Amino acid sequence: MNNNLKTPLTAALMSLAFTATAQEPLTECVMDQFKHGEDNLTLSEIRSICQQSAELTQPTEPETNIPGAITNRITNERRTEHDAYVLTPHKMNYILPVYTSDSINRGAYINRNGYPENLEDIETKFQLSFKVPLNQNSILTENDGLYLGFTLQAWWQTFASDISKPFRETNYQPELFYLAPLNWHPLGGNTGLVMGMEHQSNGRSQGLSRSWNRVYAHLLFEKNNFALSLKPWYRLSENEKSSVDDPEGDDNPDIADYMGHFELTTVYQWDKYEFSFIGRQNFSTNKGFGEIGLTFPLWGKLRGYATVSDGYGESLIDYNHSQTRFGIGIALSDLL
Structure with missing residues (x-):
C-alpha cells in the first residue's frame, strides 16, 4: 500500500x-x-x-445428536410398543429352511441309540424374539427404558426321516435389561448403555442339559447407518455337580472357555441391505465364534436372510463343538 x-x-x-x-x-x-x-x-x-x-x-464443531440407525429403530418402536396388539421385536426374527453344517454334533447324543447316526447335516433353524417395555415415563434419565425380553431358537431336523424329524435343540433366553442414552458423542456419533441379566438354557434333562446365567452390559455406538455393540458379561457361578446324573449343579462349568466373556456386533445399512457381523472370543483358550449375515428385500415386509458362521457355541448343546454353518431363508425383522 x-x-x-x-x-x-x-x-x-x-x-x-x-x-x-x-x-x-x-x-x-x-x-x-x-x-x-x-x-x-x-x-x-x-x-x-x-x-x-x-x-x-473459524473452526467448526462436529455435529452431534444426529439420529443414527439404533435411534431410528427405538423411535419407531416406541410409537407402538405400548399397543396391546403389537409385539415389539427384540433380536432378529427369522426362519432358515435350509441350514447346513460341515460337522453336525453327533457326540452330544452318543448315549441315545439310533439317534446320532441318523442326524442330518442339513436342518431348519428359526428364531423368535420380542421384548415388552415396563415403563411409560423416563426412570433415571430422559428416553431410558426397562424391558423384559425373550428369545427362542430352535434347530429342527426336518430332513431326518429315519428319526421322525425331531427338534434336535431348543434354546430359551429370558432377560431383564435397562437401556439409556449417554451424553457422549465420539466421532460425531451417539452412544448408549444397556445393562441386564439373562438366563439361557435348552430345557433338557441330565446328560443333555445346558444352561448358564449372566449379567452383562452393552456399550452402543451409532453414526448414520453404522452401529456397533460391545457386550461384555460375567457368568454367575453355580455349584459343582456331585455326579454326572445329579440334577442340581453346573451342567457346563467350562462354557466360558468356548463362549468367551464378550460379544462384538457391528451392523451397516446400505440402501435396503443390512450387513452384520457377530463375534465372540476367549483369548486365553483361543476359542471363539464368528457370524456374517446379510438381509435384503423380497416382497412386502418379508426380507431375505443369508448367514455363514464358524466356531464354537452356535447353540448351547454345541457350546464345545466347532462347526461351519451356512443358511438361507426369510427374516421378519432386522437387527436394526
Missing part, C-alpha cells in the same frame, strides 16, 4: 486491528491488508474481506 495513504484511513485501520485483538485471524487479516493490500481499498472493503476470511477459517 502507498505510504501516502491518508492519515484518517490509517488511523481507522489501526483502530480496527487493535479492537480485534481477541480475534487473531481477523487481526492478522487487517494488518496484512494494511501492509500489502491495493491502494484503492476502502475501510468498508477491508472489513468485508477480513470478516469473510475469519468466517472461513
